[in-house]
Amino acid sequence: MSQRFAIQTEGLGRVYQLKRKRGETAPKTLVALEGVDSEVKQGELFGLLGPNGAGKTTLIKILTTLLLPTSGRALVDGIDIVQDPQEVRRRINMVSGGETCGYGLLTVEENLWMFTQFYGLTDRVARERINEMLEVVGLSDRRKTKSHFLSTGMKQKMNFARGFLNDPQILFLDEPTLGLDVQTSRVLRDFVKRWVRERPGKTLLLTTHYMAEADELCDRVAIIDKGKILACDTPANLKRRLQRASIFKLQTTPLEMSNRFSDLPGVSKFIEHQRNGHTELNFILENENVLVKILDAVQAGGGHLLSLEKREPTLEDVFIDLVGRGFGDEETPLEVEK
Amino acid sequence: MSTESIKMNNWHESARSFRVATWLGWQIESNWTEPFLFMIYAIARPVASALILVFMYMVIAQGGMGHPLFAYIYLGNAFYIYVASVMIGISWTVTDDREHYGILKYIYAAPIQVYFYLLGRGVAKTLTATVAVVITLAFGMLVLRIPYDFLAMNHALFWATFFLGLGALALMGILLAGVALITARHSGFIGEAVAGALYLFCGAVFPLDVLPQPLQYIGLSLPLTYWLEGLRRAVLRESISPLLAPISNEIILVILLGATLVLGLASLGFYRWCEHRAKEKGLIDMQTMY
Numbered sequence: 001m002s003q004r005f006a007i008q009t010e011g012l013g014r015v016y017q018l019k020r021k022r023g024e025t026a027p028k029t030l031v032a033l034e035g036v037d038s039e040v041k042q043g044e045l046f047g048l049l050g051p052n053g054a055g056k057t058t059l060i061k062i063l064t065t066l067l068l069p070t071s072g073r074a075l076v077d078g079i080d081i082v083q084d085p086q087e088v089r090r091r092i093n094m095v096s097g098g099e100t101c102g103y104g105l106l107t108v109e110e111n112l113w114m115f116t117q118f119y120g121l122t123d124r125v126a127r128e129r130i131n132e133m134l135e136v137v138g139l140s141d142r143r144k145t146k147s148h149f150l151s152t153g154m155k156q157k158m159n160f161a162r163g164f165l166n167d168p169q170i171l172f173l174d175e176p177t178l179g180l181d182v183q184t185s186r187v188l189r190d191f192v193k194r195w196v197r198e199r200p201g202k203t204l205l206l207t208t209h210y211m212a213e214a215d216e217l218c219d220r221v222a223i224i225d226k227g228k229i230l231a232c233d234t235p236a237n238l239k240r241r242l243q244r245a246s247i248f249k250l251q252t253t254p255l256e257m258s259n260r261f262s263d264l265p266g267v268s269k270f271i272e273h274q275r276n277g278h279t280e281l282n283f284i285l286e287n288e289n290v291l292v293k294i295l296d297a298v299q300a301g302g303g304h305l306l307s308l309e310k311r312e313p314t315l316e317d318v319f320i321d322l323v324g325r326g327f328g329d330e331e332t333p334l335e336v337e338k
Numbered sequence: 339m340s341t342e343s344i345k346m347n348n349w350h351e352s353a354r355s356f357r358v359a360t361w362l363g364w365q366i367e368s369n370w371t372e373p374f375l376f377m378i379y380a381i382a383r384p385v386a387s388a389l390i391l392v393f394m395y396m397v398i399a400q401g402g403m404g405h406p407l408f409a410y411i412y413l414g415n416a417f418y419i420y421v422a423s424v425m426i427g428i429s430w431t432v433t434d435d436r437e438h439y440g441i442l443k444y445i446y447a448a449p450i451q452v453y454f455y456l457l458g459r460g461v462a463k464t465l466t467a468t469v470a471v472v473i474t475l476a477f478g479m480l481v482l483r484i485p486y487d488f489l490a491m492n493h494a495l496f497w498a499t500f501f502l503g504l505g506a507l508a509l510m511g512i513l514l515a516g517v518a519l520i521t522a523r524h525s526g527f528i529g530e531a532v533a534g535a536l537y538l539f540c541g542a543v544f545p546l547d548v549l550p551q552p553l554q555y556i557g558l559s560l561p562l563t564y565w566l567e568g569l570r571r572a573v574l575r576e577s578i579s580p581l582l583a584p585i586s587n588e589i590i591l592v593i594l595l596g597a598t599l600v601l602g603l604a605s606l607g608f609y610r611w612c613e614h615r616a617k618e619k620g621l622i623d624m625q626t627m628y
Contacts, residue, residue, distance in 0.1 A: 016620065061620070064447045068617045089449040090347070101440035103362070105369040117358040118448040120350060162444070 006203035007040035011072035032058040033227040047218030048207040051327045055227035056207035095163035097178035100155035104148030119166035133161035170203045211315040242313035250281040252303040266290030355450040359458025367462040384470035416474040418542040426529035427463030428511025432518040443623035492572040499568030502594045506561045509601040516612030545579035561597035
């Protein structure tokens with residue numbers, strides 16, 4: 001660990017001890033992170049992409065000094081998060097999306113002002129930053145409203161604004177647009193992009209399970225599942241893995257025994273969902289010729305083709321290719337009996 | 339970074355943690371209702387609790403409010419308001435910030451000194467408790483005609499005891515905050531349970547002498563016992579408890595000072611340990627009650 005990175009982890013692991021249920025004798029553990037090695041360069045907008053329960057939030061909690069790792073090591077701005085957590089906190093901030101935290105008895109402005117004081121900002125700088133961030137999140141006209149009276153979305157925006165107040169060296173955004181409407185999400189994404197571009201040397205680690213968000217924002221993306229990083233590269237390079245593959249989405253009338261598709265030669269990966277009374281099939285094929293066999297199999301299964309779409313590879317396809325299931329087909333993290 | 343600048347950083351962070359937490363505590367304490375209702379609440383609550391004690395005493399002692407024991411009991415009960423307010427107030431901060439406001443993790447991720455943050459949050463509780471104590475004592479003097487003479491009291495003993503005791507209470511609050519940090523569930527009840535137990539053992543409403551001897555030892559090991567004894571001696575200018583009477587005022591102060599110092603070290607060490615355990619177990623942002 002000689003070269004200075006904004007974030008660097010080496011064999012980072014986190015295992016939770018679970019409470020035993022009545023009648024259980026063996027202690028249970030839950031592996032949230034396992035041997036995570038990663039390096040995030042200074043000035044980079046780095047994405048962690050994975051389904052719920054993949055270990056993204058656990059990683060952020062460790063890097064923001066809220067949780068201790070059970071193995072390995074992590075440096076934030078070159079500082080060991082276990083050895084000197086206070087020094088780490090002076091350089092970071094974090095926002096967890098989907099949260100409605102804040103002191104309800106304080107106004108929006110007071111909630112934000114309080115945090116500027118925790119970060120040691122002068123009153124003038126604090127006022128400027130608060131004004132700027134309220135403008136960004138569209139809460140300028142609500143600055144004197146007690147946060148108790150804000151809607152859930154507004155509280156989330158206030159929390160988002162809080163994260164940028166100290167202009168941190170490294171910012172952690174954990175699902176920042178979770179639960180927000182499309183328009184607001186777009187505004188926040190644009191701001192995030194601008195924030196990194198206009199401040200050379202500032203680093204942003206973003207976790208998301210929205211592919212488009214990771215694709216649009218991130219310089220590099222690490223795909224994480226079951227606590228392990230499976231791949232890490234630029235979104236373009238990750239998608240290039242599937243350059244030679246053909247990706248199709250089919251919608252058919254309800255099919256039975258659709259798992260027969262995975263046996264067909266030339267089918268690399270195959271995911272099936274039942275949606276709104278029809279079957280949706282996603283294929284990653286070695287070449288387009290395999291499609292004929294698939295259509296035959298649909299017909300043999302008593303189904304009728306409703307729609308057929310050929311797509312460019314997305315990050316979700318990369319995930320499917322790596323893991324063999326989609327983001328919607330979530331699995332809980334690995335539980336192991338000791 | 340040099341050792342000097344680290345110390346400077348820590349000092350600045352401690353000072354602003356305390357300052358902002360004091361402001362925040364006051365906002366939370368005073369903003370929950372209209373000022374008029376807040377005033378009514380601030381007056382009605384201590385007077386009502388004082389009256390409960392008065393009526394209990396009247397029934398049990400068949401009147402006799404002129405007895406020195408009544409002044410002794412009333413004074414201890416009045417100052418005990420601080421115990422519940424300061425100690426529970428500080429420890430409740432952890433539960434409140436984590437469970438109710440969901441903000442503890444953001445406070446923890448900020449460069450604050452949590453120890454000073456918690457002490458700051460206790461200041462507003464101390465101020466409102468002071469109002470309640472003054473009202474209770476004024477009610478006792480004006481309505482119940484208890485002959486307290488605060489002008490003629492032993493001022494040196496009173497103020498030294500008073501501030502040492504408040505310090506001890508705040509440090510006990512930090513200890514309980516540590517417990518609250520590692521017991522995510524039901525942590526709200528811990529403060530009340532401890533305050534209730536202390537009420538029994540520290541001679542708040544009766545002299546320690548009436549307790550069985552093994553329980554007297556518990557009382558003698560508590561700094562609050564010496565705090566209340568010191569305050570009573572300062573105001574009443576005598577000790578009613580045969581058990582504590584042989585101890586001089588100076589020794590009472592030394593015991594209180596020693597206990598406060600020990601509590602300071604213990605609370606710092608214990609809170610750090612609890613913090614470490616909470617980070618090990620992932621409890622800093624655990625929400626279980628709401």
